[in-house]
Amino acid sequence: MxxxxxxxxxxxxxxxxxxxxxxxxxxxxxxxxxxxxxxxxxxxxxxxxxxxxxxxxxxxxxxxxxxxxxxxxxxxxxxxxxxxxxxxxxxxxxxxxxxxxxxxxxxxxxxxxxxxxxxxxxxxxxxxxxxxxxxxxxxxxxxxxxxxxxxxxxxxxxxxxxxxxxxxYQGCHPAFQQVKLQAHLDNIRQKYELPTDFILNVGSIEPRKNAFQIVKALEHLDVPLVMIGKETAYAEEIKKYVAEKKMQHKILFKKVERMDDLAAIYKLAKLFVYPSTYEGFGIPIIEALYSETPVITTNSGVFPEAAGPFSYYVNPKNCEEIRHAIQAVLSSTSMQEEMKTKGLEYAQQFNDDVLAEQWIKVYQELS
Incomplete structure (x- = not known):
């Protein structure tokens, strides 16, 4: 063809x-x-x-x-x-x-x-x-x-x-499916000056992604948030709030250009939080699942479809729910391990060979 x-x-x-x-x-x-x-x-x-x-x-x-x-x-x-x-x-x-x-x-x-x-x-x-x-x-x-x-x-x-x-479904970059050696992870942590334990949020920093809600949820929690994504006027609002609340030490904005580096940062994160209002799919969730990083995301729309039955779901506008979810996951090693293992199993439906077979079937039916 x-x-x-x-x-x-x-x-x-x-x-x-x-x-x-x-x-x-x-x-x-x-x-x-x-x-x-x-x-x-x-x-x-x-x-x-x-x-x-x-x-x-x-x-x-x-x-x-x-x-x-x-x-x-x-x-x-x-x-x-x-x-x-x-x-x-x-x-x-x-x-x-x-x-x-x-x-x-x-x-x-x-x-x-x-x-x-x-x-x-x-x-x-x-x-x-x-x-x-x-x-x-x-x-x-x-x-x-x-x-x-x-x-x-x-x-x-x-x-x-x-x-x-x-x-x-949409696949994701192979960097997220590759084994990460500890030496490489240590180098990435040092390169981007990342804390030992941190929560991760990836995606354009815009209103519908609700990153502000994560920041507010963390105001009284002792855990850093690393935010990676295109910055907009909304990001400036968050930075202003962070400065007013003197939270600069735990709300960290990072710029990452290499996909391999981003995949390593996912792997280093203790938790991925993604309370977006609406997405067509939500590829950052899939990247987190492949990275064996527990996911907290929105309880409606496409998000349960993308994140599967072993992720933690919240009202994306409710800061208290987000705070409680973060505390619940970080305080339970057994919950984290189950979310990692079962999340990776769920992600196998997004593997390259599975998607390739589905696509070629569509083309063959039309040819």
């Missing part, structure tokens, strides 16, 4: 949708190397130039001048000329006119946060996202949701029938 991909996020996003795209293509290339995987992008990439993939750009004048128009319309002709059997939109979009060119299509929809929580988005952005996602969901030959929660949202908001949507 020759499979084409919308690779905009693959090349341009360093986290989130970029990680999803790179992990998916890595998995497919490793497990099904005889297929041709062709990556279509509007800009000549400066990173992630993996061997084994063909990369295509807009070539003629109008497509070069208007790359967004090429991505939504003009690309269909190039796909036909490249003898692409299936086109996969990796981030909720597919180009128009694929059917006229006889090309089958798959679209991955990660979440519909802009519809579930419209207050978090600008009105114009909501309109644009809704139009693109709805078109893709209604015109793709197969819709892939990254969780049952997202599948239910697609059915609810777009009226797509159950049988048109498959759920294929």
């Amino acid at each position: 020759r499979i084409g991909y919308d690779a905009k996020r693959y090349f341009q996003n360093q986290s989130g949708l970029g990680n999803y795209s790179r992990d998916l293509l890595r998995i497919l290339k490793e497990h099904y190397p005889t297929n041709d995987y062709v990556l279509y992008t509007t800009k000549r990439p400066s990173r992630y130039l993996d061997k084994g993939f063909t990369i295509r750009f807009p070539e003629n004048g109008i497509n070069k001048m208007l790359p967004s128009l090429w991505r939504s319309r003009g690309i269909a002709t190039d796909l036909k000329n490249d003898a692409i059997d299936i086109f996969h939109g990796l981030s909720g979009e597919i180009p128009m006119n694929l059917t006229k060119q006889g090309i089958q299509s798959v679209v991955t929809i990660h979440d519909l946060i802009f519809l579930r929580h419209p207050e978090l988005y600008k009105p114009l952005d909501r309109i644009i996202y809704a139009k693109k996602f709805k078109y893709a969901a209604k015109h793709a030959n197969k819709v892939i949701a990254i969780s049952m929660q997202t599948k239910m949202d697609i059915m609810h908001f777009f009226g797509i029938p159950d049988g048109q949507i498959d759920v294929i």
Whole structure:
């Protein structure tokens, strides 16, 4: 098969949708190397130039001048000329006119946060996202949701029938599945000046992630919090609060660029706390499970689906619940061990070989 991909996020996003795209293509290339995987992008990439993939750009004048128009319309002709059997939109979009060119299509929809929580988005952005996602969901030959929660949202908001949507979970970077030697962990602890015992939170530091609630929950607990993620105005609010409460010694903001380093920090953490309001899936939870780090997360939405039956669930807005959960887990060695062991067992459904088999089945059914 020759499979084409919308690779905009693959090349341009360093986290989130970029990680999803790179992990998916890595998995497919490793497990099904005889297929041709062709990556279509509007800009000549400066990173992630993996061997084994063909990369295509807009070539003629109008497509070069208007790359967004090429991505939504003009690309269909190039796909036909490249003898692409299936086109996969990796981030909720597919180009128009694929059917006229006889090309089958798959679209991955990660979440519909802009519809579930419209207050978090600008009105114009909501309109644009809704139009693109709805078109893709209604015109793709197969819709892939990254969780049952997202599948239910697609059915609810777009009226797509159950049988048109498959759920294929998101994998995670192999760094989180590799054995960590103690010497390496010691070096990482020293490199990032990490305390002996600490709680970890990873993800963009923005209101819907509720990192502020963790900070408030820790105000009267003697345990440090390490926060890793893109900082926003919300992060500045947290820092101001931390300074006012004189908590700078135990609320630590760290910047980590290497995935291997991040995986080691997960392994070093005593506990991973992730009280997000809404996610399409919540890949940091999976990273924690693979790292054998106990998880405390939100008691609704996708979170029980991602974290499994042996994680600890809380109301993400309730600081007292979060505080109690942290105390309960840290005070019980037996609870920690069960959460580590059972969490790792639960994570095996996100293994590369499992996901690769599910993906190739989708493609084969369309080819």
